[in-house]
Ligand code: HEC
Ligand code: HEC
Ligand code: HEC
Ligand code: HEC
C-alpha cells in the first residue's frame with residue numbers, strides 16, 4: 001500500500017473516531033439537559049463559572065420559579081448578561097457574590113456561605129485597601145463605604161414594620177446589583193441616571209409622594225424639563241442618610257436644604273421671627289415647607305399654591321388660629337433692599353436709617369458744640385485776673 005493510501009486510511013479512521021467521540025459527548029449533554037429539566041442533577045459540575053449559571057439564569061431563558069421567605073411563589077429575575085458585563089461588577093464571577101451557591105443544580109442546595117450583599121464585601125475591600133496603603137488609588141471604594149455608613153444610621157436600615165425580619169430598603173432595591181453602574185459625571189448617561197431618581201423612590205415604594213411631586217414646580221422641572229438644578233427626592237432627603245421626617249433634626253436640615261438652592265429666601269426667612277426661632281433648633285415654628293408644602297410646592301402665583309394670596313390666610317391659620325386677613329400683610333421674605341417688591345419694608349427701613357442718621361448727627365453736633373463751649377469757658381476762666389494770681 002502506498003504511503004498516501006495508508007495515511008488516507010488513517011485519516012478516515014481518525015475522522016470516524018472523532019465523530020463517535022463527539023456523538024458520545026452530545027448524548028451525555030442531552031441526557032444532562034433532560035435530567036436537568038427533571039431537576040435531577042445531583043453531582044455538582046466541576047465548573048461553577050458564569051456561563052454555567054447563565055444556562056438557567058439568563059433573562060432570555062424563560063422564568064425561574066421559587067418561593068419567598070414566607071413560602072409564597074415568586075419568579076426570579078433573569079440576568080441580562082449584556083447589561084451585567086457593562087456593570088461595575090461585570091468582570092466578577094457570580095459565585096464571588098453568591099457565596100451560598102455551591103452547585104449548579106435546580107433547586108440549589110445552599111451552602112453555608114453568606115448570601116450576596118454589598119455591605120460586608122465592600123467593608124472588607126476597604127479594610128484591605130487601607131492595609132495595603134492603596135486608599136488613594138481606590139478612593140472610589142471609600143465613597144461606597146461612606147454611603148454604607150450613612151445608610152446604616154438611616155431610616156431605610158431599620159426593620160420594616162410589616163416584616164421586621166428585613167430592613168425597610170436595601171442597596172439592591174435602589175441599585176440593581178447586576179446592572180449597577182455610575183456613569184462618569186458630565187455625560188448624558190449620568191444626567192439620565194440622576195433624573196431617574198424620583199422614579200426609583202416612587203415606583204416601588206413611595207407612589208403617593210411621587211404623584212404629588214410630579215405636579216409640583218420641582219417635579220415638572222426635573223421630570224418634564226430635565227432641569228438638573230431643581231429639587232429631586234434626594235436634594236431634600238439625602239440619598240443614603242435618609243432620616244425620619246417627624247424628627248426635629250430633619251425639620252431643621254430640610255430648611256437648610258431648601259436654602260441651599262433658594263439662598264435669598266433663606267436669608268430673608270432668617271431675618272423674620274419664624275427664622276430666628278428655627279435657627280435656635282426649634283422644629284415647631286413655621287419652616288419653608290409649612291408655608292409652601294413639601295412635595296407639592298407650587299409657584300406663589302399659581303392659584304393652587306398654599307401661599308397664593310387667596311390661600312395664604314388658611315396657611316397661616318394652621319398655627320395662628322386667630323389670625324385675620326390683616327395678619328397676612330406680614331411679609332415672610334421681606335427684603336429691605338427691594339423697593340419694587342417690598343416698598344413698605346424699603347420705606348420703613350430707609351426711614352429708620354434716616355432717623356438713626358439724624359439722631360446721631362444731632363447728638364454729635366450737640367456734643368461738639370458743648371465741648372467747644374466748655375473749652376472756651378475754661379480758657380476764659382484761666383485768663384481771669386482772679387485766677388492768674390497777680391492781684392494783691
Ligand atoms: C440548572 C439550572 C440552574 C443553574 C445551572 C443555576 N441555577 Fe441558580 N437557581 C435555579 C433555580 C430553579 C432557582 C430557584 C430555586 C432555588 O432557590 O434553588 C435558583 C436560584 C438561585 C438564586 C436565588 C437564591 C435565593 O435564595 O434567592 C441565586 C442567587 C442563584 N440561583 C445563583 C446561581 C449561580 C451563582 C449559579 C452558578 C454557579 C446558578 N445559580 C446556577 C436554577 C439554576
Ligand atoms: C457584585 C455582586 C454580584 C454579582 C457579581 C452577581 N450577583 Fe446576583 N445578586 C447580587 C445581589 C446583591 C442580589 C440580591 C440579593 C438578595 O436579594 O438576596 C443578587 C440576586 C441574584 C438572584 C436573585 C434574583 C431575584 O429575583 O431575587 C439571582 C438568580 C442572581 N443574583 C444570579 C446571579 C448570576 C447568575 C450572576 C453571574 C452571572 C450574578 N448573580 C452575579 C449580587 C451579585
Ligand atoms: C463580593 C464582593 C462584592 C459585592 C457583594 C459588591 N461589590 Fe462592589 N465591588 C467589588 C469589587 C471587587 C470592586 C472593584 C474594586 C476595585 O476597583 O478595586 C467593586 C466596585 C464597586 C464600585 C466601583 C468603585 C469604582 O471604582 O468606581 C461601586 C460603586 C460598587 N462596587 C458598589 C457596589 C454595590 C452598590 C453593591 C451591591 C449592589 C456591591 N458593590 C456589591 C466587590 C463587590
Ligand atoms: C433608598 C435608595 C437607596 C439605597 C437603599 C441605597 N442607595 Fe446608593 N444611591 C441612591 C441614589 C438615589 C444615588 C444617586 C445619588 C446622586 O445622584 O446624587 C445613590 C448613589 C450611590 C453610589 C454612587 C455615589 C457616587 O457619588 O458615585 C454608591 C457607591 C452607592 N449609592 C452605594 C450604595 C450602597 C453600598 C448601599 C447599601 C448600603 C446603597 N447605596 C443604598 C439611593 C440609594
Ligand code: HEC
Pocket residue numbers: 217218221227229230231232235236254257258259260261262288289292293294297298299300301
Ligand atoms: C436642588 C435645588 C432645590 C432645592 C433643594 C429646593 N428647590 Fe425650590 N426650586 C428649585 C428650582 C431650580 C426651581 C425652579 C426655578 C424657576 O424655574 O423659577 C424651584 C422653584 C421653587 C419655587 C417657585 C419659585 C418661583 O419663583 O415661582 C418655590 C416656592 C420653591 N422652589 C420652594 C422650595 C422649598 C420650600 C424647598 C424646600 C422644602 C425647595 N424649594 C427646595 C430648586 C430647588
Ligand code: HEC
Pocket residue numbers: 198199201202206209210213218231232233234235236237245254289293294295297
Ligand atoms: C422640596 C423638598 C422635598 C422633595 C423634593 C421631596 N420631599 Fe419628601 N418630604 C419633604 C418634607 C419637608 C417632608 C416632611 C413634611 C411632610 O410630611 O410634608 C417629606 C416627607 C416625606 C416622606 C414621609 C411621609 C410623608 O409623606 O410625610 C416620604 C416617604 C417622602 N417625603 C418621600 C419623598 C419622595 C419619594 C420624593 C421624590 C419623589 C420626595 N419625598 C421629594 C420634602 C421633600
Ligand code: HEC
Pocket residue numbers: 255258259262265266269274286287288289291292300307312331332333334
Ligand atoms: C410664613 C410662611 C413662609 C415661610 C416660613 C417661607 N415662605 Fe417662602 N414664601 C411665602 C410667601 C407668602 C411667598 C410669596 C410672597 C413673597 O414673595 O413674599 C413666598 C415666596 C417664596 C418663593 C418664590 C420666589 C420669591 O422670592 O418670591 C420661594 C422660592 C420661597 N418662598 C422659598 C422659601 C424658602 C426656601 C423658605 C425657607 C428658608 C421659605 N420660603 C419660607 C411664605 C413663606
Ligand code: HEC
Pocket residue numbers: 273274277284285286287290291312315316317318319320327328329330331332
Ligand atoms: C407651622 C406653624 C406656623 C405657620 C404655618 C405660620 N406661623 Fe407664624 N409663628 C409660628 C410660631 C411658633 C411663632 C412664634 C410664636 C411665639 O413665640 O409666640 C410665629 C410667629 C409669628 C409672628 C411674630 C409673632 C407674633 O405673633 O406677632 C408673625 C408676624 C407671624 N408668625 C406671621 C405668620 C404669617 C403671616 C404666616 C402665614 C403666611 C405664618 N406666621 C405661618 C408658627 C407658624
